[in-house]
Amino acid sequence: MTAADCVVRNARIATATDLFTADIAIRDGRISALGTDLPRGEEEIDATGMLVLPGGIDSHCHFDQQRESGAGFTDDFETATTAAAFGGNTCVMGFVPQFKGHGIKDLVADYHERGRKALIDYSVHMYIADPSPAVVDDELPGLMRAGHRSLKIFMAYASSMISDYQILKVLTVAKENGGLVVVHAENNDMIRWMTERLEKEGKTSTACHALAKPAIVEREAVSRMIALAELADQPIQIFHVSSAEVVEVIRDAQARGVKVYAETCPQYLAFTAADLDGADGARYLCSPALRSASDQDALWQAIRANVIGVVSSDHAPFRIDDSSGKGGGTHGLPFSKIPNGMPGIETRLPYLFSEGVGKGRISLQQFVAVTATNPAKLFGLYPRKGSIAVGMDADLTIWNPSLTRRVAYANLHDRSGYSPFEGMTLTGWPIRTIVRGRTITAGDMREGAPGWGKFLPREAFSAF
Ligand code: URP
Ligand code: ZN
Numbered sequence: 001m002t003a004a005d006c007v008v009r010n011a012r013i014a015t016a017t018d019l020f021t022a023d024i025a026i027r028d029g030r031i032s033a034l035g036t037d038l039p040r041g042e043e044e045i046d047a048t049g050m051l052v053l054p055g056g057i058d059s060h061c062h063f064d065q066q067r068e069s070g071a072g073f074t075d076d077f078e079t080a081t082t083a084a085a086f087g088g089n090t091c092v093m094g095f096v097p098q099f100k101g102h103g104i105k106d107l108v109a110d111y112h113e114r115g116r117k118a119l120i121d122y123s124v125h126m127y128i129a130d131p132s133p134a135v136v137d138d139e140l141p142g143l144m145r146a147g148h149r150s151l152k153i154f155m156a157y158a159s160s161m162i163s164d165y166q167i168l169k170v171l172t173v174a175k176e177n178g179g180l181v182v183v184h185a186e187n188n189d190m191i192r193w194m195t196e197r198l199e200k201e202g203k204t205s206t207a208c209h210a211l212a213k214p215a216i217v218e219r220e221a222v223s224r225m226i227a228l229a230e231l232a233d234q235p236i237q238i239f240h241v242s243s244a245e246v247v248e249v250i251r252d253a254q255a256r257g258v259k260v261y262a263e264t265c266p267q268y269l270a271f272t273a274a275d276l277d278g279a280d281g282a283r284y285l286c287s288p289a290l291r292s293a294s295d296q297d298a299l300w301q302a303i304r305a306n307v308i309g310v311v312s313s314d315h316a317p318f319r320i321d322d323s324s325g326k327g328g329g330t331h332g333l334p335f336s337k338i339p340n341g342m343p344g345i346e347t348r349l350p351y352l353f354s355e356g357v358g359k360g361r362i363s364l365q366q367f368v369a370v371t372a373t374n375p376a377k378l379f380g381l382y383p384r385k386g387s388i389a390v391g392m393d394a395d396l397t398i399w400n401p402s403l404t405r406r407v408a409y410a411n412l413h414d415r416s417g418y419s420p421f422e423g424m425t426l427t428g429w430p431i432r433t434i435v436r437g438r439t440i441t442a443g444d445m446r447e448g449a450p451g452w453g454k455f456l457p458r459e460a461f462s463a464f
């Protein structure tokens, strides 16, 4: 028998359920054997003293995504997937937005053209801003069968949000085509009313963003969304859960057997509304808004209890020096005019490992589950992706659990020009990222090239 293409030696392998030591043989991009004293491979990688993890799957990232107005997301496929790989990820999921009055099919095709620059594998959520019969009946079924199995909807933002009736239409087409519906759940009218009140009082600083979007805004929308999903009998995932009260709503629904899944993001674990105050407040402006220390505790608890099953980055890069982007904050732009979101595609795994596993808040297995295995299962990539076993894609992250580094934007690879995590000291960093057997990043070196990343068509949703 010919030698394996590569053998990763003495790997301390962590999956969502196990921790064991073995060599990993890779052939034709897949794991061909796990065992001890495996025959030499064409390439040998020594992982002694390191953890080897399933490559991170970041199921919520914005890049190469068109926006109707205002500053755009600054990363394209190449910069986003480069940053993702340096952050230990082997797969990202981006978004194709539909614009009201238009279809989505051509935009999906255009996104795949742009995807030719990907260094790591990618998949796609389609976001539906106008579920007209032409889109729902003629475009979506074929696109979903072609592997674009998730539909994103907004309950806030006038240009993107849809009505409850339209949400039911989207839930229906998802149900008919094996899709999952992912939701930005905030009540638009409550935000509008709060923002108008604050603006009348001259309260327009970035700190007021959190006042305009208290947790009840999120709780109302999540509660309503769950009711709609129950009525339509369609699974949903609530994006970027930020607060204790929303965790409670989701926990209750899950206990009733409703198929509602939840995601949070490092920013909701790391920062509070206090970070919105001051000259740098725009850097921390995202939606839902940042909350309090007790909300952070509730989110960690919900991850431990598997109420929240996914931690994604919601990477939303806007240039810090663009006055219509995050730079607007330093030019006195009212909070309501500053684009929402923050970068984090490269810091997601190091932050969660350091603050979660390192500080005993979650186990190593829980870390693997919420960053790789659960997103793979939820989004129809498992068992091809999301764990380490014979036959699976050789998507591996070699992880130095005791490497301590301070986060500095100068060492990161996205294009936003800043990191909200700047200056944080984190222990546990990826040192090599391997996608389908090929090393994409090793240390500070990018070894992969645009074009290696492939579109991953996804299977129909099946509950897990
Ligand atoms: O504020 C956020 N989260 N911005 C990114 C886009 C979105 O709503 O997920
Ligand atoms: Zn959102």
Ligand code: ZN
Pocket (backbone or CB within 6 Å): 060, 061, 062, 314, 315, 316
């Ligand atoms: Zn997002």
